[in-house]
Every structure is written in structure tokens, then in C-alpha cells.
Amino acid sequence: MAKKAKSKEKVCVVGLGFIGLPLAVSLANSGAEVVGYDLRREIVDRVNKGQSHVFEPGLEETLRKVLKNGNFRATQLASEMQKYKFVIITVGTPTDSNGYPILDQVESAAKTIGENLRKGQVVILKSTVPPLTTEEFVAPLLEKASGLKLGADFGIAFVPERTIEGQAMRELKTLTKVIGASDQKTAKEVEKLFKSLGGTIVKVSSPRIAELIKLMDNTYRDTNIALANEFAKAANVLGLDVIEAIQAANKDYERNKILIPGAGVGGSCLTKDPLILAHVSEKAGESLPLIRVARKVNNEMPEKIFNLVRSVLKRNKREIRNSKIAILGLTFKRDTNDLRETPAKVIYDLLNREGAQIVLYDRFAFPEDVEKLFKTKKVENLEEACKNADCLVIATDHSEFRELKLKRIKELMRTPCIIDGRHMINPNFALDLGFDFEGIGRPKEYFERK
Numbered sequence: 001m002a003k004k005a006k007s008k009e010k011v012c013v014v015g016l017g018f019i020g021l022p023l024a025v026s027l028a029n030s031g032a033e034v035v036g037y038d039l040r041r042e043i044v045d046r047v048n049k050g051q052s053h054v055f056e057p058g059l060e061e062t063l064r065k066v067l068k069n070g071n072f073r074a075t076q077l078a079s080e081m082q083k084y085k086f087v088i089i090t091v092g093t094p095t096d097s098n099g100y101p102i103l104d105q106v107e108s109a110a111k112t113i114g115e116n117l118r119k120g121q122v123v124i125l126k127s128t129v130p131p132l133t134t135e136e137f138v139a140p141l142l143e144k145a146s147g148l149k150l151g152a153d154f155g156i157a158f159v160p161e162r163t164i165e166g167q168a169m170r171e172l173k174t175l176t177k178v179i180g181a182s183d184q185k186t187a188k189e190v191e192k193l194f195k196s197l198g199g200t201i202v203k204v205s206s207p208r209i210a211e212l213i214k215l216m217d218n219t220y221r222d223t224n225i226a227l228a229n230e231f232a233k234a235a236n237v238l239g240l241d242v243i244e245a246i247q248a249a250n251k252d253y254e255r256n257k258i259l260i261p262g263a264g265v266g267g268s269c270l271t272k273d274p275l276i277l278a279h280v281s282e283k284a285g286e287s288l289p290l291i292r293v294a295r296k297v298n299n300e301m302p303e304k305i306f307n308l309v310r311s312v313l314k315r316n317k318r319e320i321r322n323s324k325i326a327i328l329g330l331t332f333k334r335d336t337n338d339l340r341e342t343p344a345k346v347i348y349d350l351l352n353r354e355g356a357q358i359v360l361y362d363r364f365a366f367p368e369d370v371e372k373l374f375k376t377k378k379v380e381n382l383e384e385a386c387k388n389a390d391c392l393v394i395a396t397d398h399s400e401f402r403e404l405k406l407k408r409i410k411e412l413m414r415t416p417c418i419i420d421g422r423h424m425i426n427p428n429f430a431l432d433l434g435f436d437f438e439g440i441g442r443p444k445e446y447f448e449r450k
């Protein structure tokens with residue numbers, strides 16, 4: 001007897017940004033029939049041509065594959081979502097000046113989905129939101145726009161997106177997925193869909209618990225980075241090397257997972273999600289001072305870099321004003337093109353205000369994005385950035401900075417000073433070559449004494 005062909009899961013992903021596009025393409029690659037819906041025509045057109053506007057290793061080649069085998073395409077036509085069992089919302093949730101999320105994109109997406117909702121469909125929210133949003137904001141919008149009833153006619157779930165930028169395609173297949181659904185039947189259906197990607201499934205009792213987990217994930221990371229930054233501040237003032245201490249402290253001692261101090265915490269999520277948790281808790285009557293202080297500690301790190309530039313230049317009889325300073329690495333983290341909330345911009349502004357002549361270098365950031373954010377062009381070549389410079393500031397941990405040709409760079413510079421904000425350089429090596437050097441939690445005096 002011929003084997004019955006396995007029916008394909010049918011999924012519509014609403015919002016083809018940093019999260020939506022890798023997810024849509026990965027689901028299509030695991031065998032689902034996927035349509036990606038976005039309001040932005042330029043994105044839909046680009047994606048349908050096999051070009052990704054998101055830099056994620058493996059994404060563009062997988063996109064081309066799933067376009068070719070017919071499992072994926074992008075659309076601007078909302079009515080198409082009627083034909084898909086699952087509708088996943090991956091629109092943006094930026095925050096206002098108090099750190100409270102602006103849910104306009106979620107609202108407009110929910111209304112559009114509601115207008116097209118059919119019996120039996122399941123709507124899954126993946127955007128990061130305050131607890132209760134899926135049940136008390138999205139579900140009522142869906143019911144109102146559709147005239148259907150949650151539970152009887154359609155299901156909802158919250159499944160946090162936990163992938164890290166730069167590793168999304170790999171992590172989508174391996175990470176544990178948390179599922180909080182409105183009822184058991186929906187939970188089972190959503191479990192089957194996400195199981196097709198790979199990784200363990202953890203089902204929790206409600207969407208609101210899954211929403212809390214996402215905020216806890218990012219708050220935990222941000223707070224732990226702040227702790228590492230405080231360790232660096234302590235090491236600095238005590239004249240000790242924090243990196244040697246952290247590496248040794250973590251080694252074969254499972255209870256320690258000390259993170260890496262650095263020039264600051266950027267990106268669109270760690271900078272906002274802890275504030276969402278603090279805000280909703282405060283509104284409900286409980287303040288969360290540790291979380292707010294951790295944010296403050298991390299926000300102050302770019303200023304630490306600025307102060308190091310000032311003191312190293314002073315040691316070399318220079319002032320920031322009229323010094324040529326090259327910022328190496330502009331994106332918020334290693335090997336991505338994402339400039340959102342990047343600490344490099346804060347460092348740039350502080351130096352610029354003091355009258356420095358600043359040169360920008362980053363091989364990943366798109367030139368037009370750099371110009372828009374920094375109001376100045378980046379140079380395309382590392383040597384050009386270093387030429388006649390008085391100080392190099394490593395603001396991002398791009399892999400290439402681990403292999404800087406320091407000998408050659410020293411010949412190019414006017415005053416050979418380096419501020420290593422991301423622990424890319426061996427301080428002993430730099431000092432031996434005749435550089436003046438400071439790092440975050442790596443005071444020069446410690447290496448000179450050795």
C-alpha cells in the first residue's frame with residue numbers, strides 16, 4: 001500500500017524583521033508551507049528576490065532554497081493569512097522613554113489578523129511583551145475584529161523568541177522552546193509545529209507565564225553583565241586584571257558563569273526588556289531596584305571608555321580635542337550589522353562633544369545605516385582608520401579584531417594608544433610593542449608590574 005503523504009503545516013508569519021524572517025525561513029526549511037506577511041513593500045520585494053535585509057549566517061542561502069522549492073514566499077496581501085492554520089506575530093515592540101513597550105505594531109497586526117481570522121486557526125505571539133498581553137490585549141482584539149470566540153473558534157499562544165542575533169538559524173533548531181497556550185488542544189498543536197524545528201519543548205500553564213519567562217531571560221542576562229561590569233570596575237581600581245580572574249573563576253566550577261565586562265550593553269532587547277519587567281512590577285506596587293541599577297551600570301560603561309581615552313591621551317600629552325580617534329566596531333555586538341542601541345554611538349557622541357576628530361570603521365554595518373545614525377561616513381579600510389590616529393577604541397568584539405596586525409598598526413598611528421573595550425588584544429603583547437594600553441578591568445599598571 002502506498003504511504004500517505006505527510007500533510008504540511010501551514011504557517012503565516014506576520015512581520016519579516018530580525019526575528020520573523022529567520023523563523024519563517026526555518027519553518028519552511030523544516031517542511032512547512034510558509035507565507036511571510038509584512039507591511040513594508042521593499043522588504044517583501046527583496047525577500048522574494050532571495051535577498052535578506054537581516055545579516056544572519058545561513059539565512060540568505062536557506063531563503064533561496066525555500067523560495068526555489070516553493071515552501072516560502074513573502075506577501076503584502078493580508079487576506080492570504082486566511083488559508084494558514086498558524087499565524088505567528090513577530091512585529092516590533094519598541095519602548096517609550098520610560099521603558100514601557102509601545103504595542104502599536106502588535107495592535108495593528110492583531111486587528112489585521114482578526115479581520116482575516118477563520119475557525120480553527122491558532123494565533124501565536126512571539127514579540128516580547130508585558131505579561132497578560134496575549135490574553136488581555138491580543139485575544140480581545142482578535143475576537144472583536146473577527147466576531148469569533150477564543151477557545152470555541154480559535155486558539156492563542158505565546159512562544160518567546162530566544163535566539164541570539166548572529167546564531168539565529170542554528171539556535172532555531174536547537175534551543176528549548178517555551179509554549180504557553182490558551183488551552184490544551186492549542187498547546188498540542190503549537191507543540192507539533194515547533195517540534196518540527198527541533199529542540200526540547202517546555203509547556204507552561206498559560207501565555208502569561210511564557211511572557212514572564214522571556215522578560216526574566218533577558219533581565220537575568222543584563223543583570224549578570226552588570227555584575228561583570230562591576231567586577232571590572234573593582235579590578236580596575238585595585239590594579240588587577242579582571243579577565244584573568246573571570247576565566248580562572250569560571251574554570252571547572254559549575255556554579256560560576258561570570259559574564260564578560262565591556263564597553264556597554266546594546267541591541268534592541270537587553271536594553272528594554274528589564275525595564276518592561278521593572279515597569280509592570282512597579283505599576284503593580286513592587287519596585288525592582290536591582291534591575292534598574294543593573295541597567296544604569298551597563299548604560300554607564302561607554303562613559304568609562306570615554307574616560308579611559310581621556311586619561312591615556314593625557315599620559316601621552318594630548319587632549320581629546322584635536323586628537324584623531326578611530327572607533328573600531330560600530331554594531332551593538334560581534335559579527336552583525338545591527339546598530340540598534342549600540343554603545344559605540346554613545347562613545348562617539350561623548351568624544352565628538354569634546355572636539356575629537358573621529359574615524360569610524362566597521363566591516364559589517366551598512367554604510368547608509370552608519371551615515372544615518374552617526375551623521376558621518378565610515379571608512380572601508382582598517383589601515384585608513386588607523387592612519388595618523390592618536391587612539392584606537394575597540395567598541396565591538398568583531399572576530400577580526402582578535403587578529404589585528406599591531407606592529408603594522410603602530411607604524412601607521414601618530415600616537416600609539418589603544419583602549420580595548422572588548423578584550424580583543426593581549427595587553428602584554430600590545431605593551432611590549434610600545435603601545436599605551438587600557439582595557440575594561442585591565443589596568444596598564446597590572447601588566448607593567450608583571
Ligand SMILES: NC(=O)C1=CN([C@@H]2O[C@H](COP(=O)(O)OP(=O)(O)OC[C@H]3O[C@@H](n4cnc5c(N)ncnc54)[C@H](O)[C@@H]3O)[C@@H](O)[C@H]2O)C=CC1
Binds near residue numbers: 091161
Ligand atoms: N531582534 C532580536 O534579536 C530579538 C527580538 N525579539 C522580539 O521580537 C520582536 C520583533 O523584533 P525584531 O524582529 O527585531 O523587529 P523588527 O523591527 O526587525 O521587525 C518587525 C517587522 O514587523 C513589520 N510590521 C510592523 N507592523 C506590522 C503589521 N501590522 N503587519 C505586518 N508587519 C508589520 C515591520 O515592517 C518589520 O519588518 C520584538 O518584540 C523583539 O523584542 C525577541 C528576541 C530576539
Ligand SMILES: CC(=O)N[C@@H]1[C@@H](OP(=O)(O)OP(=O)(O)OC[C@H]2O[C@@H](n3ccc(=O)[nH]c3=O)[C@H](O)[C@@H]2O)O[C@H](C(=O)O)[C@@H](O)[C@@H]1O
Binds near residue numbers: 165221225259263
Ligand atoms: C537571555 C539571553 O541570552 N538573551 C539573548 C539576547 O541576545 P542579543 O542578541 O541581545 O545578544 P547578547 O549576546 O546578549 O548581547 C547584548 C549586548 O550585551 C553585551 N554583552 C553580552 C554578553 C556579555 O557577556 N557581555 C556583554 O557586554 C554585548 O556586547 C551586546 O552589546 O537577547 C535576545 C533578545 O531578546 O533579543 C535573546 O533572544 C537572546 O537569547
